[in-house]
Amino acid sequence: MRSSSPPLFAHGLPAWRLLPLLLPLLLPACGPQPEEAAPPAGPIRAEIRQVEGRYRLFLNDEPFYIKGAGLEFGDVERLAAHGGNSFRTWRTDNGRESGREVLDRALAHGLVVTMGLEIARERPGTGRGVFNFDYDDEAAVAAQLERVRAEVMEYRDHPALIIWGIGNELNLGATNPKVWDAVNQISEMIHEIDPNHLTTTMLAGISKELVDEIKTRAPDLDLLSVQMYADIVNLPRYLDEAGWDGPYMITEWGATGHWEVPQTPWGAPIENTSSVKADLYRMRYETVIAADTTQLIGSYVFLWGQKQERTPTWYGLFLPTGERTEAVDVMHYLWNGTWPENRSPRLEAATLDGRTAYDGIYLQAGTTYPAEVIATDPDGDPLRHAWEVRRESTDVGEGGDDEPVPERIEGVIDRPDAARIRLTAPAEPGAYRLFVYVYDGQGNAGHANIPFYVNP
DSSP states (O other): OOOOSOOOOTTSOOHHHHHHHHHHHHSOSSSOOOOOOOOOOSOOOEEEEEETTEEEEEETTEEOOEEEEEOSSSOHHHHHHTTOOEEEOSSSOOSSSOHHHHHHHHHHTTOEEEEEEOOOOSSOOOSSSOOSOOTTOHHHHHHHHHHHHHHHHHHTTOTTEEEEEEEESTTTTOOOTHHHHHHHHHHHHHHHHOTTSEEEEEEESOOHHHHHHHHHHOTTOSOEEEEOSGGGGGHHHHHHHHTOOSOEEEEEOBSOOTTSSOBOTTSOBOOOOHHHHHHHHHHHIIIIITTOOSSEEEEEEBOSSOOOBSBTTSSOSBOTTOOBOHHHHHHHHHHHSSOOSSOOOEEEEEEETTBOGGGOEEEETTOEEEEEEEEEOTTOOOOEEEEEEEEOOOSOOSTTOOOOOOOEEOSOEESTTSSEEEEEOOSSOEEEEEEEEEEOSSSBEEEEEEEEEEEO
């Protein structure tokens, strides 16, 4: 494996990135100054080694543990500031930035990247990518291989790249095992033209059947990547039952999935408050991720940013307006061992008509009901509140497919900036959600929502 760049330290910046900061201290204040040292153009050499029976990721011969986040459009600078050292993408071109621009942003902030390669999925779906793909179509499979080859050729020498992620959750809704033959062909092609970087594929969950299939059909992969949410607490048992004793990453984990929570009587999933989520993030990291010191080389929390999936707040660590939630505080603590200087508001309770989201709330159209949120701020910052009502999301996808944000209902909340409000149930029957946001004025916020159903 070739490389022209010096070692990348596990918990800091590469030496060449520190040089511009040290030069002013080492050189005279007057006289001609040398030009700022440019970063090397060569790639990082990534490899996995077994050290005393434990798998370790090495970048340019230096050990490196991934403290990362899934980041499509999120703030790279804030990820670095909170102690993250890597991020993953789902594709090379996200529709707003080219792969090179994404990698350049990472390099500018001292981060490295597991870069996704868009691979066609057998299942139906919406949004970016190819769905309903037939892996028996040899011409289409060959065309995909050549497309991916061009992407790898374009970015293989970038000094922020470390791992190629071949597809995302290709096992979700799949029945044709030839998808793993295609993944193996892509991995072999990558290793042929790019000997410096590792290959993996991101799996929705894990099972013995799936692992056996990949061992047989895609043995060229360097490691596996697993994506789990509430069920992550069972991952150690699943790995043992599947017989996977090789290296792996966790490339998505975080909030409890919308398929894993209780539902209202009309089928609406009940979302945890931002504070409950934060507590679960910490528990899942400490009991599963930090606990595996043998096979796990690091993880990527989901999602360093915001997206609409069932609600606008379910999976993002940030609000649509950019405020940090309590989960960011937790990740800062887990990555650094200390809490951020200013912390997010903590939500103790949210009620509608004296009931919680778990009570199956039915309201009468045109009738007015009280609602309340109880929140505190660890730093004593004054809190500002904002309430809104939206229709329940009905245009939903699977596996992270794109979803539209449901319509906001205007004129139904009295004093929407107060901790206690009065809600007049909308005139049109159906399913809705009452959202509340609590801001501390320091760039942090908490949130909760309560599903309710309006009867005629």
